[in-house]
Amino acid sequence: MAESQQLQSTTDSQQPQTTVETGNNLPVAIIHRLPTFNFSFSWAKGIVNPIESSDPLYPIHRLSARAVIVLGPSPLKSEHLDQYPSVECIFGTSAGVDHIDLAECRRRNIRVTSAGDAFSEDGADYAIGLLIDVLRLVSASDRFVRAGLWPVEGIYPLGNKVGGKRVGIVGLGSIGSLVAKRLEPFGCTIGYTSRNKKPQLHYQFYSTALDLATNSDALIVCCALTEKTRHVINHDVMKALGKRGILVNVGRGALVDEKELVKLLVGGELGGAGLDVFEDEPQVPRELFTMDNVVLSPHKAIATTEAIEGLIQLVIGNMKAFFSNKPLLSELNLHD
Amino acid sequence: MAESQQLQSTTDSQQPQTTVETGNNLPVAIIHRLPTFNFSFSWAKGIVNPIESSDPLYPIHRLSARAVIVLGPSPLKSEHLDQYPSVECIFGTSAGVDHIDLAECRRRNIRVTSAGDAFSEDGADYAIGLLIDVLRLVSASDRFVRAGLWPVEGIYPLGNKVGGKRVGIVGLGSIGSLVAKRLEPFGCTIGYTSRNKKPQLHYQFYSTALDLATNSDALIVCCALTEKTRHVINHDVMKALGKRGILVNVGRGALVDEKELVKLLVGGELGGAGLDVFEDEPQVPRELFTMDNVVLSPHKAIATTEAIEGLIQLVIGNMKAFFSNKPLLSELNLHD
Incomplete structure (x- = not known):
């Protein structure tokens, strides 16, 4: 849990220093999270157009979005995936991925990234x-x-x-x-x-x-x-x-x-x-x-200021790679 | 302090398994300690005849004893050394030796051992x-x-x-x-x-x-x-x-x-x-x-059950070496 809970701690100072243009031309990424995970994701802006479930356009975007960002261990099961019929890639932000139904992702041919070695x-x-x-x-x-x-x-x-x-x-x-x-x-x-x-x-x-x-x-x-x-x-x-x-x-x-x-x-x-x-x-x-x-210890083994910074850079790298058809940086092998 | 305080914890089970004969034929070693360090030293018996300051024969033994065992950081200054005019070797039981007046030991040509690398x-x-x-x-x-x-x-x-x-x-x-x-x-x-x-x-x-x-x-x-x-x-x-x-x-x-x-x-x-x-x-x-x-932390970095056992073996080894004119195991170089 800690990795997601802590995302807020550094996010606002982590606005990526990229030159990707902002605005509606950016690809949409649905932010998927438990309602209790009310954290900033300003670091994702500039790379994608992040859409929350509270967004008035969410009902439209969720149908066409190719990407979903899962904050921390928010469960992503079959019934959630049904909400995102066009999703091609799930960007995870935690090291463990037991909260994501990987079998279902495999069946639907959805790619999944994790926090990889960031933690x-x-x-x-x-x-x-x-x-x-x-x-x-x-x-x-x-x-x-x-x-x-x-x-x-x-x-x-x-x-x-x-x-x-x-x-x-x-x-x-x-x-x-x-x-x-x-x-x-x-x-x-x-x-x-x-x-x-x-x-x-x-x-x-x-x-x-x-x-x-x-x-x-x-x-x-x-x-x-x-x-x-x-x-x-x-x-x-x-x-x-x-x-x-x-x-x-x-x-x-x-x-x-x-x-x-x-x-x-x-x-x-x-x-x-x-x-x-x-x-x-x-x-x-x-x-x-x-x-x-x-x-x-309150589930914090993997959370340090430095690791969160590393994770943010990893997720940004994965998103950039996905939307430019390059190899993902920390993709799970779902076919083992 | 911890190294000496803890000596009692394992000492009684640490009676050395040696075949050195016990009794009055054993060489005398004076036990030098602060009165508050009231710990067992049963591990020393069998190798030496340990004499406490409370022993009725202490006034005689202190004059002729060739060895002194210093428990933990008990101060051993010039005035203490005056009490032991025949001492040739001080067996320390701690890693630090700031409690022993090394300059005075050098002047009097007294050898000093420490806990060496035991801790x-x-x-x-x-x-x-x-x-x-x-x-x-x-x-x-x-x-x-x-x-x-x-x-x-x-x-x-x-x-x-x-x-x-x-x-x-x-x-x-x-x-x-x-x-x-x-x-x-x-x-x-x-x-x-x-x-x-x-x-x-x-x-x-x-x-x-x-x-x-x-x-x-x-x-x-x-x-x-x-x-x-x-x-x-x-x-x-x-x-x-x-x-x-x-x-x-x-x-x-x-x-x-x-x-x-x-x-x-x-x-x-x-x-x-x-x-x-x-x-x-x-x-x-x-x-x-x-x-x-x-x-x-209460001065315990160097104290573990295993380290105390190692120290006891080291002091025993030093005492055996000294009384049989062999090289000491953890002698300080006082002439640097």
């Missing part, structure tokens, strides 16, 4: 930040100091070393690969599970999340959410990770069976968790609020 | 954790979620990207070098200041902290505290780091002019800080308690 580095950085935080109790220590407890209690419990840990990456895609690269100098042993083994990499491949968890001290979840990956981190996987095992999730909340996660954390059967995403955002299970072995 | 990896890991935390607002986000503000406020402010930042390392010693190595895959540009330029490294050298700060987005302070480095991070250095600049300190509190630091943070003239150490520990300036661009 990958930030996602990887944040995953490392959460892992260090949970192992070394950074946020918990900060709470301890701010509560004035240092002079009173003196000692704060020891954390655990990052180096030497076996870290399992669930989904060795653009974020996962960068996580692995960052973990190497820490002296971690890296394993992964992924749709396919990547023979060019020297990391240990496991064919299931359960095998990976059995052989890991920490799991970092950063795969895409699909019907196949929903609850890929289930009770058995977390049990296999074990009492000292740590789960970091920067993917999507529904990749993890959250009820089981909470149960295992409450029962001390999982060592700790660093969670940027949740199943029912912005709701976070309250049982986690008092745990020092848990770090909670 | 370096953890110190570097924690520095990276603090840097990511301050840039990406990890602890602050965790507070936001725990306060129940996510459903209410929706958006949490954007953080800043780690990649692309110019990170200046103050003191490219054992911790600083590991910090640099870890930062490389994040895409940071690394500079440093150090007593001497290290021509074998490709990082940019600056001869002063001021020059380094002028050319950095973040400073990571991890040098030793000496009379020369006290307040090496002064008003001018922090002003040069600037309004968006971030200061991380995992060295010693007195490396930074803390009053100036607080003033600049309060005035918005410094971007943020990740602080594991303070000038008057365990006192932390209260002005920092309400700042979201600051992460506070």
